[in-house]
Amino acid sequence: MGDQQFKRSYRFAFFSSLYITLFLSAFLLLIEYIFFEINWQSLLIFTIVCYVLAFLVIQLRIEHFIYKRVKAVYDSVTLLDSSLLQEERVTTDMATLTKEVEKFARDKKIEIEGLRVRENYRKEFMGNVSHELKTPLFTVQGYILTLLDGALKDKKVRKKYLKRASKGVDRLLYIVNDLDMITKLEAGDLHLYKEDFDIIEVIKNVFELLEMKAEKKEISLNFDKNYSSIFVNADKERIQQVLTNLIVNSIKYGKKSGTTELSIEDLDSGKVLIRITDNGEGIDEEHIPRLFERFYRVDKSGSRQEGGSGLGLSIVKHIIEAHDEKIYVESDFGVGSEFSFTIKKAKDTREAETSIEDQVV
Structure with missing residues (x-):
């Protein structure tokens, strides 16, 4: 490995110095042979010194030449910071230069x-x-x-x-x-006004607001079970908007006489996971990665007939991310879809749960 590195890094300087030394040594030998008596000891010293000096000069000049030329290329490319090119990294090692150029090409690509x-x-x-x-x-x-x-x-x-x-x-x-x-x-210009509120009450309000819309398609809006008050800390108005957009979406793409079910799961991380599940049309897997893009529609014609701005899911994603939370989607085409997002529980609720756990222990 060391020999390969040596050959790759200094091959040019090695052979150039060797050729120069052999030429000068032969020339000196010829001069001594013709005009003087041959002194083999001095000839050997001259050969060694000549080779070392030639190697150093050629190596240093090549390094300086390559550095100046490569740095000039880097400086001429305004998209690349020329400070990335450090002098100690620029040598006659073509592999190093090749890696630099390949890295530059990959970055640009x-x-x-x-x-x-x-x-x-x-x-x-x-x-x-x-x-x-x-x-x-x-x-x-x-x-x-x-x-x-x-x-x-x-x-x-x-x-x-x-x-x-x-x-x-x-x-x-x-x-x-x-x-x-x-x-x-x-x-980032929309400021959130976080407060503690009962998420169950908000969900019930959304159900009441969308009751008539759901009845037109004979879709029932319900919880998976009876919930007591669950207090969370977030922007109440924005979370209500998230719930409204997701439930409207489930009604819009739901089947006649279908259901939209809402469930809440308590997480160990001091958060709750809110799920909105329906048994509607479902979404093809190919559409899921682009589902939260602005104006992206799974069904280009049907969704426009249903109305809406085409921005609902994108707004939902941005509001949830503004709360530093996550939104998830799972769907089987022809079976139904489930949208879920996390939300932080109210501090008093978390403290109460901790207190209860301590008492049990």
Whole structure:
């Protein structure tokens, strides 16, 4: 291994010095042979000194040459910090230089692939935004133009079309508000107001708000068992929004006469895990990694007919992550889906549990 390293690192200097030494020694030997008496001892000393000096000079000059040239290349590439190139790391060892170049190439390839992914995501996002906004805009425009073309005089038609135009405007506001919220969440401008509250009470409120929506599809909203009060510490309004979005999603993609069941699991880490489970359509495995992207829809046509901004799950993910918590999804196509997220228990609740455990011990 040492011999291979030696050959790889100093091969050029070794053979160059050897050729120079042999040439000069032969030349000196010829001079002494012609004009003087040959002194083998001095010739040997000259050969050794000549080789050592030649080796050192060639090696140092090559190192300096390579360092200057490679550093110039690094300096010319503005994306790479030239300070990464340290003088002691630049030698005649071509393997070292090759590794540096390969590392640079890998880093740039990863960076380019990342930029390409972001560019594709940007194009897709802009296309989705355009589509989502155009639909209600064209709806509103169509009704207004119809009224301007003469339908304005008919009171029944006027009232009907104005109501429909109003619904289109409401949808536009809904999308814009969701976009504004997700922008603030991503920028970290949306501040959380954490407090202790009863999560069971919040879930019951959400059930009541969505009761009529669930009844239209004959979907029952229920707990897996009877729960007493469970206090958690979080932003109450935002967690209610998370629960609303997830339950609306389960209703939207649920089967007629199906169920949406909510369960709460106590975790040892001072948190609870809230599960929203349904027996609806389910999600193909290929869609799950992109499920929380903005405007990403599993069913492009059906989901738009159901309404919504296409930002619900993305908002849910950002709110949960803003609480430093995790959200999970499990789904079997044709069987159903389960969304779950963690949330921190209230401090008083944790202290009470600890006290009870101490008493038992």
